[in-house]
Amino acid sequence: MATVRIPTPLRKFTEGREEVDIQGATVRELLDNLETHHAGIGERIRDTKGDVRRFINVFVADEDIRFLQGLDTPVKSEDEISIIPAIAGG
Numbered sequence: 001m002a003t004v005r006i007p008t009p010l011r012k013f014t015e016g017r018e019e020v021d022i023q024g025a026t027v028r029e030l031l032d033n034l035e036t037h038h039a040g041i042g043e044r045i046r047d048t049k050g051d052v053r054r055f056i057n058v059f060v061a062d063e064d065i066r067f068l069q070g071l072d073t074p075v076k077s078e079d080e081i082s083i084i085p086a087i088a089g090g
Contacts, residue, residue, distance in 0.1 A: 002030060002075050005082040006041075013041035027058060028071040030081060045083060055086040 001021040006014050014020050022037065024030025028050075035042030047053050051071070058065045059082040065073045075081065 001077055002079045002081055004030065004034060005080060007083055007085055009085060010041055010044055010083065013038045013044075024075055026071065026075060027060065027065055027073045027081070030075050031058075031071070057084045057086060058082070059084065 001023050004020050004022050006018055006020060008018075011018060020034070020038070022030050022033045024033050031042060031045060034045075045052060045056050045058075052058055052065070060068065060073050060075060061079050062082075065071070
């Protein structure tokens, strides 16, 4: 199981927990299983096509999945996955 760090705005879906352990061989599987165990969180992370929303960043072991294999990025059991909403400023 990999550890997924949940950002504060999404913790209402994880009973307030900042980390959850979820299984998945890839980021896609992991996010599917995250939604299965924590209903409603998935639509906040992915759009209707299943892609990660533009304003959400997903990191596997401190590497942005956009620069790896996207949703097909492999996940090892010791990996920490971070879901980070983008912050806009001006």
